[in-house]
Amino acid sequence: MEYLDLTPYTYTDSALPMTSIGWLGSEHGVQGPAGAPLAGTELEELRGASRRICNVALGFHTCEFCGTVEGNGEYRYYLPDERTYAAPAMILHYVDTHAYRPPRQFLEGLGAAARPRWDRRADFLRAVLLDRTADLIWRAEAAVDLSQWDDRRAFDALRQVLADDLLIDCGGDEIGRSLIAFAERDYAAGLDWDALPPMVLDGIAHPGDDLHFVRPVGPDA
Ligand SMILES: [Zn+2]
Known part of the structure; x- marks a missing residue:
């Protein structure tokens, strides 16, 4: 499945409205700014906030860029801007291997997403x-x-x-x-x-x- 970053999540029915992040594929390629791979604090915060995989489906999706890794399920991030973001489990592979850089507004809230406040x-x-x-x-x-x-x-x-x-x-x-x-x-x-x-x-x-x-x-x- 491939969706543009920051578009409404429609992959499956979900209890809460969510926003798509990191649903990369061959049609739109590696979205986001090129040449600025995640590193340091930003990378640590993404890893720290990618905690539990849910919504596991029947089939695995193979990476459309390298064909060597496949993933199933998704991560959900509860950011303080009150948006909930859903990313495929493969997001960490896209960041590590294909220099994917998620949108700024998502990265900025990640530190707080590791421990969201009750809302x-x-x-x-x-x-x-x-x-x-x-x-x-x-x-x-x-x-x-x-x-x-x-x-x-x-x-x-x-x-x-x-x-x-x-x-x-x-x-x-x-x-x-x-x-x-x-x-x-x-x-x-x-x-x-x-x-x-x-x-x-x-x-x-x-x-x-x-x-x-x-x-x-x-x-x-
Ligand atoms: Zn790949």
Whole structure:
């Protein structure tokens, strides 16, 4: 899939409106200014804010520039300008290998995106997660994204859905990976980690599994 930077995100239906970043392809080429590859603080901030992959699809997308790497899923960035940006998991490959430079307004907010402040987007995602009538995929994605907020309200919502068998069957591993983000907080001390559902424990045991969604193209792929 290829979209121009800063256009409305339309790749899939999403609970929140989002803005496209880094959906590069052969039609528009490597977007952004040439000859100014990301380095130093900007690169560190992009890596730091690219935390969890969600919205994994059925198929992998091969890089249209080198053909040697393929990716699946996307990162979401909650920037302080109140825009939510969605980028393919391949964005880090495009930056590292093809000198892609995302737009300035995106880069400027990245430092704060690593730890966003609780806002109406967080409130909305919490409501989606807790709403048993909402789309299950949206709820599972909300469980992933809520871990970006270092806030008790996110933890409490995740804890509340542990009894929701349908959601646990669909995204229990992701809920486990989200719970880890709060493990050091005082308010998480009351959680009986050993008694969590097996799917949730599986996610906790494999915190980095989602990173396998960017991989070399090979005969086993
Ligand atoms: Zn490539």
